[in-house]
Amino acid sequence: MQTNCLVLFSGGLDSILACKVLEEQGIRPIALQFVSPFFGHELLGSRDTYCEKTGQKYGLEIHLIDITEEFLKMVIDPPHGYGRYLNPCIDCKILMVKKALSVMKDFGATFIATGEVVGQRPMSQRKDTLRIIERQSGAEGLLLRPLSARYLPRTLVEKKGIVRRELLPAISGRGRKQQMKLAGRYNIHGYPAPAGGCVLTDPILSERFKKIFETWPNFTKVDCIAAQTGRHFLLNDKSWVMVGRKHAENLRLESLSLPSDILIKPAQVPGPSCILRYPSSHQAIEIAGSICARYCKHDQRLPFKALILSQCDNLSKTILVKRPATDQELKKWRF
Ligand code: SF4
Incomplete structure (x- = not known):
């Protein structure tokens, strides 16, 4: 029977590639794209069309999951702090992996994967941070980063031979050359630029959100959307x-x-x-x-x-x- 995997999908190249390398090993990737007022919320207005069109474009099954409620609680005081602006990347990823874990059964999935690459981002993709995300989300042994797995401890699916580690690419660092090469191999074109899409990384909007969180502690999702x-x-x-x-x-x-x-x-x-x-x-x-x-x-x-x-x-x-x-x-x- 085919093994299902939930892939945290941002719409960017790395998460598309994570799906593709798993697919190549006979795994069925199910892409979960999380949305909140700070990223992707506009997609909710055309949920079916988006999932269908983007799914067809990359040959993937895509599901949108709204994590607004949990995200708004977390973003005001993230335990691991913020990145350069108001982006709580570590806690955001912990939240997404937790959420994926909670729906794993519904999708009949055995493990979770992300497009994270060791050393690509200063804060959230350091080796030790990747371990923290895995542990604190409760996904120990279940969270595979297919693009960088060869630099990381073996996960359960690798130990069981469901995913063959030696066939995975070994990508690390900030360069994009290897990803571009893989994109060419899988015939993937027209993907969005990396790091786009999350307004919490915008310097001006970050200041505005900060002011909103401080001034109106009962701020709502609509406030965060209107602020943009x-x-x-x-x-x-x-x-x-x-x-x-x-x-x-x-x-x-x-x-x-x-x-x-x-x-x-x-x-x-x-x-x-x-x-x-x-x-x-x-x-x-x-x-x-x-x-x-x-x-x-x-x-x-x-x-x-x-x-x-x-x-x-x-x-x-x-x-x-x-x-x-x-x-x-x-x-x-x-x-
Ligand atoms: S950039 Fe935004 S969406 Fe991406 S991990 Fe950070 S907080 Fe989450």
Whole structure:
């Protein structure tokens, strides 16, 4: 009977190759792609199409698994700390392997594999870190890194001869030459660039997320998604103003607005949609109106009317904004 293996799949070349080298040994790789508000969440909107298309492209069976709930709890204080920015890579991997372990039976799988390469990343792919991930996820002996397995202790499937270690590639280090060569051999093209896709490695967004975690300890998944669109301002009373920079962002922010939010739009001229979240003073509406005015294409000396919409209070009214926010104010509130 064919042995099934769950492969932690990022969509990048290394995890595709991990699937391919196992397949070559008669193993059935089942690719699990984990998603959270920080990576891959947009795929959930077209789950079936994505799995089918990407699966066909690489000849793989792909399943998306949403780990938002567990990830949000972990990311605020990861036991192994953060990488260069707000990326908790070690705990992220522990979480993913744990999750894979918990569904192993459902997929009839015998072991788990990843596309990790010894020495490729400074923090999460050091030899000792790979051991920590294996041990702390509870997958001891069950976690195979096919691309680098020959540099690592034997796993159960290697000991049992289910996977033949001597036939696995021996890849290590930061270079990509061997991976490219293997990609050519398996006829894999058009794969995404390495290290893309996780917004926790983005310096600007990392700072913004950090501010969100500190300011609103009960932050939600929608906050983390909304933080990735438009300009953001934190007012003195801890109200959050989000401002679209273009039409698509206006629509996106509006679609992410909550019943408790206040939506502010210019009443008479073209301009941005602004979302006021967590407002704790009436003054916050006026300030959000002044920020909206500042980003409108109109003569800033003329009176400006803003439309205020609140689903929660069943409110729709127009206010006169006294003056647009100054550059200095915007700088002070921007995050
Ligand atoms: S870069 Fe992001 S998705 Fe990748 S391991 Fe680190 S935290 Fe997880």
